[in-house]
Amino acid sequence: MALSANNRLTSRGTGRLRAFKVAASTHLYQGGVTSLRREAGAGAGYAKVPATNATTTEESVGVAYGEADNSSGAAGDKTVEVHIEGEFVLSFPGETLTQADVGAKAYATSDNVLTLTATNNAYVGRITEFVSGTSAFVDIKALAV
Numbered sequence: 001m002a003l004s005a006n007n008r009l010t011s012r013g014t015g016r017l018r019a020f021k022v023a024a025s026t027h028l029y030q031g032g033v034t035s036l037r038r039e040a041g042a043g044a045g046y047a048k049v050p051a052t053n054a055t056t057t058e059e060s061v062g063v064a065y066g067e068a069d070n071s072s073g074a075a076g077d078k079t080v081e082v083h084i085e086g087e088f089v090l091s092f093p094g095e096t097l098t099q100a101d102v103g104a105k106a107y108a109t110s111d112n113v114l115t116l117t118a119t120n121n122a123y124v125g126r127i128t129e130f131v132s133g134t135s136a137f138v139d140i141k142a143l144a145v
Helices: none
Strands: 017-021 026-028 033-037 058-064 068-070 079-083 085-091 105-110 113-115 122-132 135-141
Touching: 017 058, 033 105, 033 122, 058 085, 058 135, 079 085, 085 113, 085 122
Parallel strands: 058 122
Antiparallel strands: 017 079, 026 068, 033 058, 058 079, 085 135, 105 113, 105 122, 122 135
């Protein structure tokens, strides 16, 4: 389920922030995975909530440092600061994670839903520590892969 409020960040090794212009009609929440649409067309190059989509190419840019509500604005009216590297505890509600998933690639289907399934999902990073059956530390290095 997508975020509907700011999420408490549990992280380690964070340090680099980068600002991105926010897509039109978009509300990004603190602690949510953030992506860019990389395919040409409306919204290309603007920060947005990740979505499973077979027709567009998305790239994860990290985890939102703060909230940016551009729900009623045009593309670029607001900016959001994003952690572009570090390790974050992220949610995998549709998975049953185990210690064996350490090292696995993680992909976003929403700002608060990660999966181990690559097809049509934005790559976020690699699992570095098992936390529970539905959460893990994920090491992100946005725009570096």
